[in-house]
Amino acid sequence: MKWPTNKTYFYCQNHGFDIWQQQVHAHASLFAARDEQTWLLFDADSYQFSVLFFALLAANKSIVLPQNGQPEQLAQCLAQAEAFTGVADNTYAEVAFNIHIGIEQAVNTVIEVDENAAIRFFTSGSSGVPKAIDKTFSQLLIEVKELEQQFSEQMQQTIMVATVSHQHIYGLLFKVLWPLYTGRDVCFNSFDYPEHLLHFINLQNDSHDFVVISSPAYYHRLVQDNVLVAIKHKLRCLFSSGGPLKTAAARQLACQLGDAPIEVLGSTETGGIAWRKQNAHDHWQAFSTIKLKLDDCQRLIISSPYVDNGQWYQTDDRVQLLTNNQFNLLGRADRIVKIEEKRCSLDEISVKVNQSDWVLDSYVLLLQHDSSTGKRDEIAAVLVLTEVGEQALEQLGKFKFSQALKTHLKAFFEPLVIPRKYRYLTELPYNSQGKLNKAQVEKLFD
Template sequence: MSGFEDLHLLLAGSRPAAQAVARCGGAAIDFGQFRRMVAGWRAAFAAAPGERFALYFEDTVEFAAALFGAWHAGKCAVLPGDALPATVDRLVRYVDGFAGDLPASCKPLAPLMQSRDTFAPLDPQAAQLVVYTSGSSGEPLAIAKRLEQLFSEVRALEQAFGDRVGPDAEILATVSHQHIYGLLFRVLWPLAAGRVLHAERLHYLEDLAPALQAGGAALLVASPAHLKRVPPELRPDARLRAVFSSGGPLPDDAPAACIAHLGMAPVEVYGSSETGGVAWRQRSGPDSAGWTPLPDVQWRLRGETLEISSSHLDTSDWTATQDRAAPSPTGFTLLGRADRVVKIEEKRVSLAAIEQALLVSGFIDELRVVALAGPREQLGIVAVLNEAGWAAHDEAGKKVFALDLRARLLQQLDASSAPRHWRFVSALPSNSQGKAQQTALQALFDPRRPQPRLLEATPTQASLRIVADAALPQFDGHFPQHPVLPGVAQLEWAILLGRELFPTLPPTFLALEGLKFQQVITPGMTVTLNLEFKPEAGRLAFKYSSARGPHASGRVLFGPAS
């Protein structure tokens, strides 16, 4: 750890004034300049009444100067993850002032001219940072941290990764410093180790190649959201020393793509705002899935629950995480989360918060938030509408109605993490215990599936309204110039919906009877599907009709499993 300096002594130490600290727009910022920036912010915070100040900056160098200025003025820095209106409104009730790129109504502080740039050491035991993460109650959870928790984690990062990075690597990043991962890797670790940080964030991985060409050795601090979509035109560059990934799980196919286009697999760091960094891994093959604890981190299992102990925590006791784990040769493997917080595009999203925000609309009786698998992590909403909800749905149309509900969520969620897919239903699919099943909820988002509205139902009869959406894949290629809904799709829908509505429908298909197709169903057409189930005969009768008359009908015979 040659050249490493504990952060409580950073401004009080003897680091040379000419040593490079950062780059901003291609221009170098040395330690003397940085010290004067911190002094100006210290003066501004010292002159302001109150203890807690919210900091939100786009420029990482200015953010770092304001952060240390607040700390040296004895203030607590509160780091919101965004500057959305709902976030700012919530902060007004919690903080005494603001600094950074925030609305003028917040009256953000500005640094003051200050000639005195000498500093006393920081108190490592002072609780001078608050970060936010989503809580299971639906409200963002404020997490207070002592400076020593941060500083000890920085020491652990240097001990674990300093040799592979080298002393001269500059910090390139796609992640924000407003979150704990970016704060540690983009700001605190490079300042302690004497590495050059960059004021600007790389918004796309396509920006990496020119950034490398403009400088020397570098490391990349990225997120799974970027690393799982590595641009194919990128080529390995010897100037790139290491790639780090944190904030969420990296898909299994991402390391191979990174090796091909970046020249190495990412170092994945597992942790959370609550726990700090816990463990790391670098997957170069199927046998490297286990996690290795970071220095100073101890772990154990209580059942399947992972518990940890480290100086990164605010307690010396063992702390239960919200993750399940199992032992591995290098440490442990993770088996999945056990709480109701998910990560979408590396942003922690509280499912309870989404549910609360939508229920107050007055249109929804019950809903479930569903995590949808795919190339991009996304959320879907399955909502049981009440009478007022269906009236608003029918008046505006499904698309506009869903956009109106989504607009409510955008007051507190980033657009990248807000739900994009909506299913409006008359009842949640449930099992025999009356509990909504995750697999059944996820099945509602199958693109081949219609989105029916149940009009009426009894134990043996049902009537549904279906809009034959033009986006349904069943229309593709059937026929190119005049698409129609294939008869096999109509039959498949009748059986699918019959099984959902009539749980006692026998499991095995036996035969078709009286199958008729009288009129085609074209894109955008609204049809009614009537189903009748005769349990004693194991027979499901179906009929599609519209204002034009009958479209198709028939009977499906079922029997017990052989």
Template sequence: MADWLALEEVAVRPHAGRPFVLADGAARDHAAFHARTRGWHAAFAARAGQAWALYFDDAGEFAAALYGAWHAGKTVVLAGDALPGTQARLQGEVAGFAGDWPASAEPLSAAGGEDGLAAWQALDPEATRLVVHTSGSTGEPAAIGKRLRQLASEVRALESALGAGLRGAAVHGTVSHQHIYGLLFRVLWPLAAGRAIVPRAFFPEDLLAAMVDHDVVLVASPAHLKRMPSQLDWASLHGRLRAVFSSGGALPAEAALAAARLLGTAPTEILGSSETGGIAWRRWDSEQPAWRPLPGVDWRVQEGALEVRSPHLPQPEWWRSQDRAEADWQGGFRLLGRADRIVKVEERRVSLDALERQLQSHPGVREARVLLLGGARTTLAAVVVPEGDAPDMHDAPGRRALSQKLSAHLARHQDAVTRPRRWRFVPALPTNAQGKVTEAALTALFRPERPTPHWTRRGPAHAHAELRLDPELAVFDGHFPQAAILPGVAQLDWAIQLAREAFPLPPRFLRMEALKFQRVARPGDLIQLDLEWQAERRTLSFRYVSVHGPHASGRVVFGHDD
């Protein structure tokens, strides 16, 4: 680690002559990083307030703003995105916003010149703070404070365990630096080690094109590694791809070994969380590698649960995880599933992990997640990614037959009470920006956008349906929290969807005519929808009414592709 810089000194004495950012075929060195950092320092130093929210699309500019804020004595709040809802949630927690926020946020910009200070002192590792937000298992963001001391110890541990052979390699990634994994692997670790940062790539074709001309490191997530198109020329990277890292969720063995064959480099998986920092690592150069602790991390298994103690934690006490584990004979450990995934259904204890393993043992299942849905009666539900093309998942009878087949498969180990009652079949599990499959995203699959219609009339030109507006419909989310109403755009969309079920409409939407909204519709209302199709004019008329009176009406004109 002769060329190593402590994180607290990165902006005080940058790596001389080393590239800092590689972008668009050009390189910027650490002197450019130093100048941008001083510009951001001047901007932050001129503003009051302690905490500032940062969001940047560009990792290089983010790094400069991060260090500029830290040297100005600010606490940096890392936002996972720049959506209006995120901004509104942070409004009461921060003094301002810096970076690529909407114009309404009045974001802070870097000052044009130097800050006037001849020299800086190294950052105080205890006083320098960062706040990250983790999505958690429910999708509700939780704020977690970090000191620079914790981040520095973790970066040093990563270099000690995994840095051999990475000198001179540029760091590419598919994950965002706005989350803790991307922050460490795509910004802080490269800054300390003097490796070049490369802008994030979203598509496999762009990623491959960016990596062809130099030695590289790839920072990815399981979601990306599982979906790498085999037809691309990944073999062109063989011999130059120094390392592939994966974190943010479990990397299935099949996907890890397939990525190793495709890329010519076995992925290295990192175990950790926003709360704990890095815990352990394993390289997929064998079928089922054990986890090995990062340097400085102590671990033990207590009552079947993994406990860790490390300088990455805020306090020196043991921290108990919700992972069940057992010691490996080579000094590492293996995970046995989550200890907190035992649920009760009709007073029966059910292991969601066991159900998922049983589903995935079926030859027609690639991946599966099981969850407990709340409501008047708790219900087990399963989200399944079928193996192969699975044409039978594309229509209702096929999906019903597939769910019956999987339920019969589970019947060998589970009775009717402990088997899923609701099913969703999807081409891929839903993931968030960190590549994690969250309970919130899975639950959303079971919340329909529109109610099931009760048809009372369906003729060649006229149809009538009753729609009960269940308060749990996903379409009510955000419209509006204080008094939920049915959005007008949803009423138009429902009318067209249901008309396509009732009549042979032409494929193309041409225009909207005479749209009128007269009265809001609320959760619990029973709405009557009248549809009239005039085939010769290719015009659909619709009208929503209830006991409260008329709600909306309009005409839609359709046409053919020719």
């Protein structure tokens, strides 16, 4: 497969497609000279990541993408790879990005990519350990083509900007592959705060409009003090994924900026399933490549070219099917939850909590707050302590004890998904059938 020679311009590096292509070829030569076949790739810099990603593909290597750059996560994922490339603390890169190679090298050939090249993602699994999700490059490209078919009309002469990471499938598709495939200009900087995005847009000339790729958490904060109102005429469209956008926020954004975000529903396993724009309708419209049906528990089952070669795949979303391949979400059916679009497994967190010498047993739960209170949802844990743990709790006190537990968990998880509240019991409240009394546990946090 020949990768398109579209003339993308990268505003983060002031580089065009030709220089990017030269750097990909130069780095591909470095990878091709290595015997290792499977490479773990993590680099927080989106431009460097994109060069290394395509260089690995051009060198006919397989890629493993970790959930994040936390040291224990990288160590676990590196066990399924032969070598590391990119930039991460405490992890040595056998091949790293080098900005000086390839710049002066003339490249007359396009990038050749094996469409069956293997890419392994990691996401939180219900078994309590990170779950490996295997894709081929062709599956990702099919999804990019579907996005272009569905949304291209409103994206002509635009610069794509994002607040999300390229390490996850949403950011990889929307921030890296889509602009590269279609030749759209893109800024690979990450805009953590709306003020930074506003400043960047104000520095550009008026010949381009902008497409914003972000998350519900970002938009929920934005509506409270929307500094982007001043440049709303430059915002062609907004994309959101990672979880449903609250209706009140979607409608408020429509009032402030003239249009609600386009929300994309999906996961690492499924790829994009459906989309909606809440100022037009609240239901979800499945993409043209997706077929839908339900099981007996109203869980959505899909047929998708992005997963299992179109075989039927059961999701954990409960839905109400409508006409014309549309549906309404009714909620999730498992223990996978999202905190500000960070997907995590409550069971996985519990497994890591139990690895502490202080903890005999634990139950991790999601505390959901009414949006009107201004409080965000948070994760909590109920612990049964070992004798050593009880002694530590007595010596340290609850605050220092919980801080020590959080430090233990930071080796595995990003801070946002680490339990914030803790309760202590002598035993978890199981009934005679061995089932946990969840209502009793939840009352501990009232």
